Amino acid sequence: MRPLVLAAASLLLPGSLLPAQQPAQPSVHVFRGATILPIVGAPIENGVLVVRGTTIVRVGPAGTAVPAGATVHDVAGKVIMPGLVDTHSHIGGGSGADRSSPMQGGVRVLDAIDVRSDGIQRAQAGGVTVANVMPGSGHLMSGQTAYIKLRDGRTLADLLVCRDVLTEVCGGMKMANGTNPRGQPPFPGTRAKSVALARDKYVKAREYQARVKAAAGDSTKLPTRDLEMEALGEVLAGKRVVHFHTHRHDDILSAIRLRDEFGFRLVLQHVSEAWKVADEIGKAGVPASIIVIDAPGGKEEAIDVSITNGAALEKAGVLTGFHTDDGVTDSRFFLRSAGLGVRAGMSRDKALYAMTMAGARMLDLDKRVGSLEAGKDADFLVLSGDPLSVYTHVEQTWVDGAKVFDRKDPKDRRFAVGGEGAATDQTLHVHEGMEDHE
Amino acid sequence: MSVAARDGVQGLTRVMAAAVIAGVVGGAAPGVAEAQVAVRGETVYTMAGAPITDGVVIVTDGRIAEVGPAASVRIPQGYRVLTAKVVTPGLVDAHSVVGLAGALATNNDQDQLERSNPIQPELRALDAYNAEDKLVGYLRSMGVTTLHTGHGPGALVSGQTMVVRTVGDHIGDALVDSATMVAFTLGQGVTSNFSPRSPGTRAKGVAMLREQLVKARDYARKQQGPEDKRPARDLGLETLARVLDGTLPALITAQRAPDILAALRLQQEFGFRLVLDGAADAQLVLPEIVAAKVPVIVHPTMVRPGGETANASLETAKALRDAGVLVALQSGFEGYVPKTRVVLWEAAVAAANGLTFDQALRTITIDAARVIGQDRRVGSLERGKDGDLALFDGDPFEYTTHVCAVVLGGRVVSEVCR
Numbered sequence: 001m002r003p004l005v006l007a008a009a010s011l012l013l014p015g016s017l018l019p020a021q022q023p024a025q026p027s028v029h030v031f032r033g034a035t036i037l038p039i040v041g042a043p044i045e046n047g048v049l050v051v052r053g054t055t056i057v058r059v060g061p062a063g064t065a066v067p068a069g070a071t072v073h074d075v076a077g078k079v080i081m082p083g084l085v086d087t088h089s090h091i092g093g094g095s096g097a098d099r100s101s102p103m104q105g106g107v108r109v110l111d112a113i114d115v116r117s118d119g120i121q122r123a124q125a126g127g128v129t130v131a132n133v134m135p136g137s138g139h140l141m142s143g144q145t146a147y148i149k150l151r152d153g154r155t156l157a158d159l160l161v162c163r164d165v166l167t168e169v170c171g172g173m174k175m176a177n178g179t180n181p182r183g184q185p186p187f188p189g190t191r192a193k194s195v196a197l198a199r200d201k202y203v204k205a206r207e208y209q210a211r212v213k214a215a216a217g218d219s220t221k222l223p224t225r226d227l228e229m230e231a232l233g234e235v236l237a238g239k240r241v242v243h244f245h246t247h248r249h250d251d252i253l254s255a256i257r258l259r260d261e262f263g264f265r266l267v268l269q270h271v272s273e274a275w276k277v278a279d280e281i282g283k284a285g286v287p288a289s290i291i292v293i294d295a296p297g298g299k300e301e302a303i304d305v306s307i308t309n310g311a312a313l314e315k316a317g318v319l320t321g322f323h324t325d326d327g328v329t330d331s332r333f334f335l336r337s338a339g340l341g342v343r344a345g346m347s348r349d350k351a352l353y354a355m356t357m358a359g360a361r362m363l364d365l366d367k368r369v370g371s372l373e374a375g376k377d378a379d380f381l382v383l384s385g386d387p388l389s390v391y392t393h394v395e396q397t398w399v400d401g402a403k404v405f406d407r408k409d410p411k412d413r414r415f416a417v418g419g420e421g422a423a424t425d426q427t428l429h430v431h432e433g434m435e436d437h438e
Numbered sequence: 439m440s441v442a443a444r445d446g447v448q449g450l451t452r453v454m455a456a457a458v459i460a461g462v463v464g465g466a467a468p469g470v471a472e473a474q475v476a477v478r479g480e481t482v483y484t485m486a487g488a489p490i491t492d493g494v495v496i497v498t499d500g501r502i503a504e505v506g507p508a509a510s511v512r513i514p515q516g517y518r519v520l521t522a523k524v525v526t527p528g529l530v531d532a533h534s535v536v537g538l539a540g541a542l543a544t545n546n547d548q549d550q551l552e553r554s555n556p557i558q559p560e561l562r563a564l565d566a567y568n569a570e571d572k573l574v575g576y577l578r579s580m581g582v583t584t585l586h587t588g589h590g591p592g593a594l595v596s597g598q599t600m601v602v603r604t605v606g607d608h609i610g611d612a613l614v615d616s617a618t619m620v621a622f623t624l625g626q627g628v629t630s631n632f633s634p635r636s637p638g639t640r641a642k643g644v645a646m647l648r649e650q651l652v653k654a655r656d657y658a659r660k661q662q663g664p665e666d667k668r669p670a671r672d673l674g675l676e677t678l679a680r681v682l683d684g685t686l687p688a689l690i691t692a693q694r695a696p697d698i699l700a701a702l703r704l705q706q707e708f709g710f711r712l713v714l715d716g717a718a719d720a721q722l723v724l725p726e727i728v729a730a731k732v733p734v735i736v737h738p739t740m741v742r743p744g745g746e747t748a749n750a751s752l753e754t755a756k757a758l759r760d761a762g763v764l765v766a767l768q769s770g771f772e773g774y775v776p777k778t779r780v781v782l783w784e785a786a787v788a789a790a791n792g793l794t795f796d797q798a799l800r801t802i803t804i805d806a807a808r809v810i811g812q813d814r815r816v817g818s819l820e821r822g823k824d825g826d827l828a829l830f831d832g833d834p835f836e837y838t839t840h841v842c843a844v845v846l847g848g849r850v851v852s853e854v855c856r
Contacts, residue, residue: 122743293775293776294776294778294779294780294783295541295573295576295577295776295777295778295779295780296541296572296573296576296777297540297541297542297543297572297573297775297776297777298541298543298772298774298775298776298777299542299543299774299775300542300543300544302775303541303542303572327742327744328774328775330740330742333740333787336837339836339837339838340837342837342838343837343838343839343840343856344856388837388838389836389837389838390786390787390789390790390835390836390837391789391790391835391836392790393790416752417751417752417753417791418743418749418750418751418752418753419721419749419751419753420719420721420722420749421748421749422743422748422749422751423743423744423747423748423749423750424748
C-alpha cells in the first residue's frame with residue numbers, strides 16, 4: 001500500500017516543519033499466538049515475535065517477555081514466516097541493455113525501475129519482501145541487477161538495499177546463454193561464439209583490473225575509466241554475483257566452466273534441465289535458483305523443464321532457491337513454488353528454506369533477511385494457514401517493521417485478487433534477441 | 439538420460455510404451471476388449487449427487503457400469519482394482535489449444551492461428567491436431583481426459599474447435615466431436631494480429647463479422663432454393679450457416695466490457711448459440727451476461743493481469759457462479775511459458791478464492807462437459823458414461839497432492855504419482 005498519508009500530511013504541514021520533527025520512538029509490535037516458522041530453527045507453536053522499529057528483537061515460545069507499551073497483535077491460528085526472497089524478477093518494468101551490443105555490463109537496471117509500478121504492489125501481495133530485479137535475457141550480459149526491498153516508497157532510493165549507488169555494490173550482474181541472446185552480429189549466432197565473446201570480455205576485465213592494481217592508487221597511471229570494466233572488476237573480486245540465465249544441460253555446464261576459468265561467484269538462474277546435471281551442479285558447489293512452470297515447453301530449450309528440479313537439486317546437495325521471473329510467472333503466486341516443489345519430492349524444510357534463506361544467501365543478504373532471528377530485518381508474512389496449501393492467503397506483508405500489504409484493506413486486497421483497475425501496467429519480460437521466441 | 443529419469447519428468451514414455459506393446463493405445467475400436475477396472479476411493483466425487491465415502495466405480499468395456507458405496511457394490515472377479523484417497527471424474531478442459539499449439543512454440547508447431555485472413559470459419563481443428571504433442575501427454579498425466587481444443591483466439595473467426603480424448607497416436611484415435619464450436623475473438627488482440635489490415639478498430643471488427651453473418655444467412659437461404667439458383671459451395675459461409683442454424687455454438691473470446699457487450703449484441707441480432715469465453719471484465723457487465731443466459735468459459739484464474747485482461751480477477755468465476763451463470767474453467771492460450779496451463783491448478787486457485795470445493799470441481803468436470811456439449815458422455819461418474827477417472831492421494835486441489843492414476847475409457851493410461 002502506498003503511503004498516501006504522507007502526501008496528505010505534507011499538505012497540512014508547512015514543509016519546513018517536517019525535518020524539525022522529533023524522531024519518533026521506534027514502535028514496538030508483538031505478534032502472539034501464531035505458529036512461527038523461523039526457517040533457521042524449528043517451528044514454534046503459539047509463538048511470540050517481537051519487532052522494534054525495523055528489526056526483530058525476539059522470537060520465542062508463549063511466555064516470551066514482551067516489552068511494555070507494545071502494540072500487540074493477536075494472530076492465533078495464523079502462520080508467520082520470513083518474507084519471500086525472489087532471486088529473479090522483472091517487477092518495476094525496467095530494461096537493461098539495448099540492441100547495440102550483446103554485452104553491456106555498464107548498464108544498471110536501477111536507472112530504469114519504476115517504484116510506482118503496480119507490479120511491485122502485486123509482489124507485496126504475494127509475500128515478496130526482497131527481489132533481485134534483473135534486466136532481460138536477450139543479451140549475453142544485459143547489465144547490473146538491483147537488489148530491492150519491497151518497502152512502500154516514492155523513489156528507488158526508498159527501495160534499494162544499498163544506500164549509495166556510487167560506492168556500494170547494489171546488485172549482481174545478469175548474464176545469459178542458450179537461445180535468447182542469439183541474433184544477428186554483433187550478437188552471437190552459436191553457443192560456442194557466445195562463450196567466446198564472454199571469455200573475451202572477462203579476459204579484458206582481468207587486464208583492466210591488473211592495470212588498476214599496478215597503478216596502486218596513482219591517478220596518473222590508472223587506465224581510462226571504463227564503467228563496464230569497473231563493474232566486471234567487482235565481479236572478478238567476488239563482490240558482485242553473476243546471475244546466469246541458463247536452461248539446457250550443456251548451457252548450465254558452460255556457465256559453470258566460465259565460473260571455473262574466471263573465478264567469479266555464480267548463481268544459476270532457471271536451470272530448466274537441472275535434473276539432468278544435478279550432480280555436476282552439486283560438485284561445482286554452485287547455487288541454483290529455479291522456477292516453477294505449469295507445463296514443459298514454451299520454447300525449445302525449456303522443453304524438459306520439470307517441477308522435479310527442486311528435488312533433484314536437494315538430493316545433490318545444491319543450495320536451491322526459487323524465483324518468479326515476474327512477469328513470466330506472477331509474484332502473487334510465488335508461494336506455490338514451495339508447494340509444487342514438495343509435490344515433486346522436495347522436503348518441506350528445504351522448500352521453505354528455498355523461498356527465504358537460500359535466496360538471501362544468493363543475494364549476499366543472509367545476515368539481514370531470510371529468517372526470523374533477533375537482530376534481523378523485520379521482514380515477515382502473516383499467513384492464514386500452512387504456506388504449502390493452495391487455500392492459504394498472505395494476510396499481511398511486513399518489510400522493515402512496516403506493514404506494506406494487508407488483505408483486510410480493500411485497496412491492498414485488490415492487488416491480491418484483481419478486478420477493475422487493479423492492473424494499470426504489466427511487467428513484460430523482454431527477450432529482445434528472440435525472434436518469435438525461437 | 440535414463441528412461442526412468444525422462445519418465446519422471448514428462449511422464450508417459452513408459453506407460454505409453456507398455457500400452458503400445460499391449461496394443462491398447464487408441465480409441466475404443468469396436469470389438470477390442472477393454473480392460474475391466476474397478477476404482478475404489480475413500481471419497482468418490484461423482485459430481486452427480488453427494489460424494490460417496492468408501493465408494494467404488496466399476497468400469498466395464500470402457501464404460502461405467504456401476505457406482506456406489508463399497509458395501510453395496512460387488513467388484514466382479516478378474517477386475518483390476520485401483521485404490522485412491524480421492525476419486526473424481528476425468529478432468530475436462532473446456533477450452534484449450536493443445537495439440538494445435540505445440541510445446542516448442544516454434545513457427546513450425548503453432549497451428550492455432552492462421553493470419554492470412556481475419557475470418558476463416560472453414561478451418562477445421564481436426565486437420566491440425568498432433569495427438570502426440572508432449573503437452574497432450576502432460577495434461578493427461580495431470581488428470582485431464584477430455585480436451586475442447588482447436589483454433590485459438592486472435593482472429594475475428596479463427597476456425598473450428600473439436601473435442602478429443604487425451605489419448606491416441608493420431609486424431610482418429612482421439613476424436614470425440616469433430617466440430618464443436620466456431621472460435622470468434624473480439625478486441626484489441628485481433629487488431630494487433632492483423633495490422634495494418636482490417637480490422638483496425640473494434641467497431642470495424644464487429645462490422646466485418648455482421649457483414650459475413652448476413653452473407654452466411656443469405657447463402658443458407660439460397661441453398662434452400664431451386665438447385666440451379668444455388669450459389670457455389672463456400673466452406674466458410676457453410677460453417678457460419680451452421681452457427682446461424684444453431685448447430686455450432688459461437689465461442690466468442692471477449693475480455694473487455696465493450697467486447698463482451700458486442701458479443702451479446704451479435705448474439706441478439708443473429709440468434710446463434712453463444713458461449714462467452716475469457717470475460718475478464720465479466721463483473722462489470724454481470725447483469726447483461728446473466729440476462730443473456732449464456733454460459734461462460736472464464737479466463738484461467740491465474741491469467742496475467744494486463745492489457746485486455748487488466749481487470750481479470752481471481753474471483754471472476756465466483757461472481758458469475760453466484761449470479762447463476764453456468765461456468766467452466768479453461769487452460770486457454772499461452773504464447774510462451776507455460777505453453778499450457780493445467781485446469782486442475784486453475785480450479786484450485788478459484789477454490790481458494792470464493793468457489794466452494796464442489797463448485798470449483800464442477801468447473802473442470804460436469805459443468806465443463808455441459809458447456810462443450812459432452813455431459814452425456816463425460817464429466818461425472820454415472821452408469822453408462824465413459825470410464826474416465828482421475829485418482830488422487832489427497833485433496834485434488836492441494837499443491838502437495840498427486841495425481842496418482844488416470845483411467846481413460848477404462849484403460850489405465852497413467853499410474854505414476856505426479
